[in-house]
Amino acid sequence: MTAPTESTSDCLGCEASEPSAGNYFVSSYPPFSCWNKEQLAAVPAAFGTPRSDAVEIPLGLYLHVPFCAERCHYCYYRSYDRPTHEQTDHYIDVLLNELASYARMPAVAGRPVDFVYFGGGTPSLLTTDQIQRLFDGVQQQFSFDAVREVTFECAPQSATTDRLRVLRDVGVTRISMGVQQLNDEVLRKSGRIHRVEHVERAWERVEPLGFPVVNLDLMVGLVGETDESFFRSLERIIAMEPPSVTIYLLEIPPNTPLFHALQKQQIEQLPAPWNIKRDRMRRAFEQLEQSGYAIRSAYAAVREPDLCRFVYQDAQYHGADLLGVGVSSFSYFGGVHYQNQASLDRYLLSVSDHGHARARAYQLADDERMVREFVLQLKLGKISADYFQKKFGISVAQHFAAPLEECEKRGWLKVDDCGVALTRDGLLRVDRLIPRFYLPEHQDKTYW
Template identity: 55%
Template sequence: MKIVNDQPESAAVCEPQEPTEGNLFVSAYPPFSCWKPEFVPGIDQALRTVSANQQDVPLGLYVHIPFCLQRCEFCYYRSFADPAADTIDSYLNALINEIRIYGELPRIAGRPLAFAYFGGGTPSILSAGQLQRLFQGIQSTFPSTDIQEVTFECSPKTATRERLEKLRQVGVTRISMGIQQLNDDVLRQSGRVHLVEDVKRAYAEIRRCDFDVVNVDLMVGLVGETEESFQNSLDEVIAMTPDSITFYQLEIPANTPLFRALHNNEVAAPVGWDVKRVRLADAFTTLETNGYTLRSAYAAVRDPARHRFLYQELQYRGADLVGTGLASFSYAAGTHYQNVGSLREYHERLAANRLPYNRGYVLSPADQAVREFVLQLKLGKVEASYFTDKFGISIGEQFAAPLQRFSEAGWLAVDESIVTLTRQGLLRVDRMLPEFYLPQHQDVSYW
């Protein structure tokens, strides 16, 4: 496999269309629109079957908490604002039941968890007592204490001392806080419930609790953001010395308040993809100057050996991920599937002790190879030998055409053993990935 790139970086070679609206971020393959109810019996079957090598496949747990203090203008995640305490309590009952049911499935039973991730919504909206109950429920299903990484998302307003101490006590190793930006005007225009002073307080409390890894999320391209406000935010964040900084380029899917506000001309259009990429490229350079290393297309870390992110690394190499909670998606036994998005239906299913997924896709070995290839590209490097050993394919041959095109554009480099994204490639990786899909999954919609 040898593709020579003798051209300078040139976006013009194959820059695809860049609509301002919609989703780009690839989190699964094939795209969600290919997941159908008719695959559910095949998924039931796969989860009820013990496979010879399942003990060798790492197992992860995702737990979705679909509640926030307030909805942000840009957010497309499944979440409800300002829930009553008993709404959360009854959700936790269903969630713990869902986790218990998984623990009895032949594909899952007796396997230790390698990693867990609590996302949302805002998981840190749970009280210390609710956190205790949730972790007890998980522990009674997965009693092993060998778990290597437990990530918990929190927001600045809800990151209180009492909750953080409880999180440390129940075994959380990695805290991820959504800062988005350190500018009160930009935060207000995005409908964030926090201001800069909340971030400063929360960050100090998080550091006090001595978690193994502290990640903060920043967004690029928010409404009201200027080059200066973004740069100042970044400088202030660097001064806080988080272990990891994850960047999200703003997406504007149709289910967001921002999408509707833009269509009603109620808000000035945020900057386009070209500007977001320039801001992010500059941010990566600034971070490298300050001792950070790029770990993926999205994140920079202070110490790549210590500040790992197993949730991503293991998932991208075919780990089983059991997704629990409203609208969560899973990847297990070579199948992808997703839970119902209606809270009422979620409760009804679990009241009847039935797992609440209602659509999915059974991946062929060829689908699995593409899935892992595109996900691993997001980390910036893909080793050819991994795919020869695991799937018996040559990625140089299978993906010859897109590799050639993207190499000519200066977005990646290919040699005998490895595909490496260039900086320009990292900045637009999610836009490139669909070109590696199998023909039947190209040109399909995202959802």
């Protein structure tokens, strides 16, 4: 069945129609549907020889913890609910074994780590002992001496004082907590297990511990959301004064329970269409700005831009190596993308048999690396002409003349000698305009 579409004639420069369901967020280039088993052969070569440019290229680690208390209806991340203690313990062992097999590789060994990200799922479901064991295991293999940022994803109820203290003591610098919205009815309809009071209590626990950055994730467009519920929710968030607020437009990819409920028409209320979501997002950004926040990307607002960096994101958008471990994790190393097995059983088996669990890959040519950085940096709202001239020897204005001209005419960006600056309209729909900058052979590729 095809995804329902909506009329978008009144939205902020949308296409003729924009599907309500399907993928939206562009996290990589070329699209995942181009990655395949055949190109896995490129991965050992990328790790096998020491990198001559390794001093300049930051190295980041991503560790995926695929467990949640319950699955939320909208969520597209790989996770399994209600794990037992034995399952999480075993998973940590395997994760550390997988990491060890990469740590010894010539292109990795001895390189300083720039940033680390523990994502999920819900890493804060691990016990304090498991968190300690996980960090000890990672730090036995990689020195954190040069690390600029360590992020740990939490959910409100499992962000207990005991866990937060351990996280602070092992060197976490950035807590990212999934709040989504501060309205009990909306949270219930999304299958979230927390309620407003849990978020407020979690904030009281995390705030005094002095993490350099605490980010709260919100979503716009959830089932049951109204203008009133969303903006009341935002007001409560702003009153808490978190250093960083990220807002994601709800997307409904095929791997979510919400997608299936929509297809079967088993849903009490339809989620908001894109024009309403973008309008709420635009007004949310305005309210955040009026409250002293600066917009740092298409999704995030921060209180103090100089202190509130997001190294994990910025480094990747500028071509850093990312070594990802865990089920379904993504990596980008030496110009090769790859993804691990997406099922937990296959992942566990593969690591025990081979030391790794790579399932599909894509080796980027030089022009693809350039386009990758260009489209990812667009999400930050600006492109530096100088950066692309120095790194890739191209003039962005000339190289992307046709799509830039089209986007400029539609009011989504401006081009000048310094580079490209997205307008607010452009920033609010950046993931839709990005594919215009793809190489011709990727223009018609589905994202997944």
